[in-house]
Amino acid sequence: MHIIPTTVWSTEAETAKPSAEQFDFFESKIRPLLIDHCYECHGPETQESELRVDTLAGMLTGGLAGPSVIPGKPTSSLLVTAVRYQDNDLKMPPDERLSDIQIADLIRWVEMGAPHPDSGNVGPIAQRGDVDIEQGRKHWAFQPPVKVTPPPIRGVSTKDTAARHSQRTPNPIDAFIRAKLDAKGLRPNPPADKRTLLRRATFDLVGLPPTPEEIDAFLADDSHDAFANVVDRLLTSPHYGERWGRHWLDVARYADSNGLDENVVHGNAWRYRDYVVRSLNNDKPYDEFVVEQLAGDLLDSGEDFALRNERLIATGFLVLGPKVLAEQDEAKMEMDIIDEQIDTVGRSIIGLTLGCARCHTHKFDPISHHDYYGLAGIFKSTQTMDSYKTVAKWHENTIETAEQAAELQQHQQQIAAQEKRIAAQVAKAKATLDPPPAAEAKPEEIEKQFPAETQTELKKLREELKKLQDAAPELPTAMGVTEGKIADTSVHLRGSHLTLGDVVPRRVPEVLAIDDQPPIPADHSGRLEFARWLTSGNHPLTARVMVNRLWRGHFGEGLVSTVDNFGMKGSPPTHPELLDWLAVQFVERGWSIKEMHRMIMLSETYRRSSDYVAESAEVDPSNQWYWRYNLRRLEAEAIRDGLLAVSGKLDRTTGGNIMQYKNREYVFNHTSEDKSKYDSTRRSIYVPVIRNHLYDMFQLFDYTDASVLTGDRNTSTIAPQALFLMNSDEVGDLSLAFADRLWESESDSQKRISRLYMETYGRPASDAEVSDASHFLSQFQKLQLQTNSDANPERLAWQALCQSVVSSSEFVYLR
Structure with a gap:
């Protein structure tokens, strides 16, 4: 990526030559102030954060945080923010605040247009961080996948019956892999034996060991479709969604509590978890899966309550992240939540670290400061929180069924009828009073004049009303979002809401808008348009990132090893043509995740033995060319579930909630009672994920950090695991x-x-x-x-x- 200059001073007013009075103001008020308080750290000899204030060009160009002075715009000038001590992270001078008079002089100077002896001689000022879009698009990940023809394959190994009969024609995946192996002079391992292959596939797809009966059945099946039948059987298991749903929950930073300062329970997060499991079991097309999670509340579900509720639950994806719920600065809290959403969406769906552009243009990728705030406007126009008051409350959507809605309506009618009876009784009693009560008399004073029997009757009616109100049906809710107040967002200089720059229309990053920006209606947040743009099939990253996640799930490492980062600092793909071919196939085959599993697992590449061969290891010690299958350790959940399965103790019930806390109740932290229990025999995906207090066994075996997106878990080997x-x-x-x-x-x-x-x-x-x-x-x-x-x-x-x-x-x- 190339950083290119843009002009900071661009209007006629900004470039007008200052008057003599303005020069005098600078020399008498501003230069002495800068000399006394700023030059030591930001002068000719030392430039902390690469900022100089002894020259006009230095102030206009700015340092790592951007321009320190925007002529005519004190509220957008970092220098003014710093001396005002508005931002706890930016206070200059750091040792002692300037006097109010000095601060007022600086503000006045900026309002004048920052007059300086160098004015008129500086010329266009290069602003840090603007990107060369065309140069940026030359990066492989920002170019659409190319539909390539697989290279010719010299032959597929047929050394055992399972390999010979698992496919009638060579798998294109093997053609790409073999081309690399041949180029490196590597000989691929023969196929794994049937027992090894079955255990590998069963743990891969359902996260459990095969039973002796399943092993015997596979060994007895000598048909050409024997292994394909195993794969199909496993893909139709309800436990497939539990296994692969956990992979997605890592990416969705799923947790059953908030963590951070106020560790309160996400009492309905389990609904999102079950949504993910159902979606994968039903092979919901990935494009639909993404759109529902970003904008399910905006999709038209007609009168289908179940479909509507499913889509509302899906938007929990945007709410699940940890939040500082006791943050006193409400504007900061809102922008912190938006930042977490942008970072999650960026890394999970398109493999880009978009959050890095919050404070300044991305240092490595062609994502500008303005790109970030174009996206921020979309999420700022989305209601994620119902209240920012301590303790802040996230939004939850009501997900009632048609029957529950009818029950509630009937109950409300009963309440209304009771209120009507009470009102009629009061009116009747008032009409009998002589003299009539004064207009300004309070109701309770009037009722004291009613006959005793009337007061008794009213008390009885009101007690019945209270019982009715207390017995109102409680409708189920799910964490999620809805449309908020629609508005574009200003650039936040240094990421701070206290120093605002230009207002940026809601939009997507320019480098990715190859076919132009998706139109966003003025009265919509833009979430639905954004989601559909991501899943249009033409996006350069969406399909690539997901097929790479699937590949990583089967082989332990992605074709792009940095599965959450396809940007400039990410690793290039080892097999770029294969990655593109898989991405194109993914879209053309209806975004079917199960179809991608079949394609990968029926390849010779997947079915190879993991045997160590010294000659091959000498050429390719890390196995990046796939001459063998990677030996890999099971994840924490598969170890636990495997132990439960062989012991006969595994409870295979699917779905539901086993949390022992109520929604928004305080969970384990330094002040509250710990009611967390992990002695369930349910599958590990149902074990509560308590931020700040993860289940010990999970932590020991490299479980995900539930506070952040993790698409590539670490695998450690330490003594406490064996112990x-x-x-x-x-x-x-x-x-x-x-x-x-x-x-x-x-x-x-x-x-x-x-x-x-x-x-x-x-x-x-x-x-x-x-x-x-x-x-x-x-x-x-x-x-x-x-x-x-x-x-x-x-x-x-x-x-x-x-x-x-x-x-x-x-x-x-x-x-």
Whole structure:
């Protein structure tokens, strides 16, 4: 990207030569002030933040934060903001505030047009941070994907039945991969054996180990569609949405509490989580999925309550982020929330760090300061918060069903009828008063004049009314947004709402508006237009970013390794033609995520063995050319769910809420009671995500930071992980349940051992493993009899064996 200059002084008034009186004002009032208070840090010898104020050009050009003086515009001049001490992060001079008279002189000087002896001699001033759009569009990610023809493929490995029969024609993915391998002189690994492949695919798509019955069925199927049938079976499982929904929730920074200063419960966030799971299970087209999350409230759902509610729930995507709910500066809070939304939308959907342009033009990508505030206007015109008063309240949409709406209407009619009866009784009683009450008399004073029986009757009627009001049906709600007050937003110099620049019309980043800006009606926020522009099929990034996320989910690393950043500082794709081909296929096949899974998983590339080959590793140690499948560790959720599954304790119920808190109730922090419980046997996606207090096991195994978008989790290998598996009460209890399950299912010890290995590793135990396990069981029982006569030594021995097997690398790694 090239930074290009633009002219700060552009109007006739701004460039007019100052008068003698104005020069005198500068020399007598302003220059001495600058010398005494500013030159030490921003003068000819030292320029902190690259700012000089000893020259007019230095002030007009500004430093890293932008121009310090905008002639004629004191409220837009950072120098004025700094000396006023308006902004806690920008106070100059830092040691002592200028006097009110000095500040007034500076403001007056800027209002004059910043007269200076250099006026008229400076010429056009280069403003930092304006971008060369055409140069920026030369970056690969800002060019639309090209529909390329896959290179010719020399052949597909057919060394085993599964590989030979899984596809009748070569997969185009393999053509792209093989072309790179051939160019590097690399020989691809042969296909993985069927057991390994089934375990890999089952964990990949549903996050659970295959059952012995599923293994036997796949081994017995010698048809050419055997593996394709496995993939289809897994994609139709309700657990597919739970597995891949968690991937999206990482990107959506999902959490069941706010975190930060006021850690209150997101009591209805689970509805958004379930929306994501349903959408993926139903293979909702990705373009529709995106539009609903950004603007579902603006879509016409007609009289379909279920569809309307689904779309309202989807907009929870924009609300889920953490917020400083006790921020005293309400304008700052609003802009902080908008910034978090822009950053999330940018990185999640188009892989760009748009939030970096809040304070100044992006330092690396061709995203200008004005681009940012064009987007900010869209989200500022959106109602995310109902109140900014401490403790601030996020917005929730009512999501009643037709029956609930009818019930509420009927109840309101009952209340209205009761109020009418009370009013009639009062009117009747007033008419009997003699003399009639004065016009200014208060109602309660008038009623004291009613007969005792009338007052008793009114009391009874009002008590009935109160009961009716208290019994009003409570309609369900979901975190989400709606349209707010429509308005464009001013540029915030240094990102501060205290120093405002030009008003920017609502729009999208110019570098991406290849086919011109999407029209935004004056009376709309622009969210729907923005969402449809993102998913038009012509956008250079939307499809690329999503297929790269899918690739990363299957291989552990994306074709673009920086999955959340496709900008100038992101990594280039290892296989750009393949990335483009996948992106085009994604759009042409109706944005079907499941179709992309099939395409990737039925490739030879996916089905390769993970075996280490020294010759290949010497050429490509990081496996960026995919000569083998990447050995990778399971995520925290898959480890936990796998343990629950083999123990027989897994509750496979889908959806719903298991939180023990009410909406907006305070959850764990330094002052409140901790009611967080993680002893559920539900799948991990349903375990509450409490910001500031994540479940310990999740943190240990590199769970996402729920406060920020995370599309590429870290994978660490540390001793406490092994110690947790070997010593924790949780794993111990599950191992005991596993042992009891094996004991009940098999009568023969060797059969139990074989089933133990089949359940955990997806393969039978070898003769040596059976022998070692039998010897271990015998010795462990003897030791228990010597040390603990009250225990059941055989049961404890089986527990220890089960725990040692699930604690091994073979259980927690996919190969």
